[in-house]
Amino acid sequence: MRIIGLAGWSGSGKTTLLARLIPVLRARGLAISTIKHAHHAFDLDQPGKDSHTHREAGATEVLVSSAKRWALMHDLRGAAEPSLVDLVQKLSPVDLVIVEGFKRGPHPKIEVYRAAVGKPPLHPDDGRIIAVASDTPISAALPVIPLDAVERIVEVMLAHAVPVDDLTRDGGGGEA
Numbered sequence: 727m728r729i730i731g732l733a734g735w736s737g738s739g740k741t742t743l744l745a746r747l748i749p750v751l752r753a754r755g756l757a758i759s760t761i762k763h764a765h766h767a768f769d770l771d772q773p774g775k776d777s778h779t780h781r782e783a784g785a786t787e788v789l790v791s792s793a794k795r796w797a798l799m800h801d802l803r804g805a806a807e808p809s810l811v812d813l814v815q816k817l818s819p820v821d822l823v824i825v826e827g828f829k830r831g832p833h834p835k836i837e838v839y840r841a842a843v844g845k846p847p848l849h850p851d852d853g854r855i856i857a858v859a860s861d862t863p864i865s866a867a868l869p870v871i872p873l874d875a876v877e878r879i880v881e882v883m884l885a886h887a888v889p890v891d892d893l894t895r896d897g898g899g900g901e902a
Contacts, residue, residue: 727886731825734838735845740826743838757820761813763827771834811893822887832893834886856886
């Protein structure tokens with residue numbers, strides 16, 4: 727398994743880009759998994775559903791299964807947030823793991839940058855950013871790829887993705 731990330735400020739277009747990248751990668755025969763970091767409390771469960779009732783009652787993990795899919799929800803119950811390395815180790819094997827968020831994580835990343843967001847670029851302070859995907863030309867010491875050049879972004883991702891084991895050797899935690 728190899729890993730690469732998309733990093734950027736909220737509203738920069740990471741999710742939109744990721745939704746365009748996955749079909750291109752799948753068309754190349756690659757199995758893809760994603761890890762998405764959320765900066766806020768989130769809930770996949772719906773109040774009134776049995777799984778929500780189980781979790782609200784105090785279950786640490788609730789596994790929901792059907793003929794179409796299964797999902798495991800783990801409530802931290804006050805424990806520390808797991809590191810990116812810990813989370814990657816929970817995935818089934820695939821060809822490529824794409825991380826959305828974890829902008830300070832130990833993995834190589836492509837920065838998704840939009841000047842309109844009004845935040846400074848991340849790449850000057852992060853040596854793990856290997857390229858910038860932007861909706862406008864910017865001056866950078868790294869390759870800058872137009873945000874809509876999906877095939878070029880895929881090429882850069884595949885060229886710079888590293889084996890997941892490299893993260894564990896580097897001790898990689900990293901917050902969002």
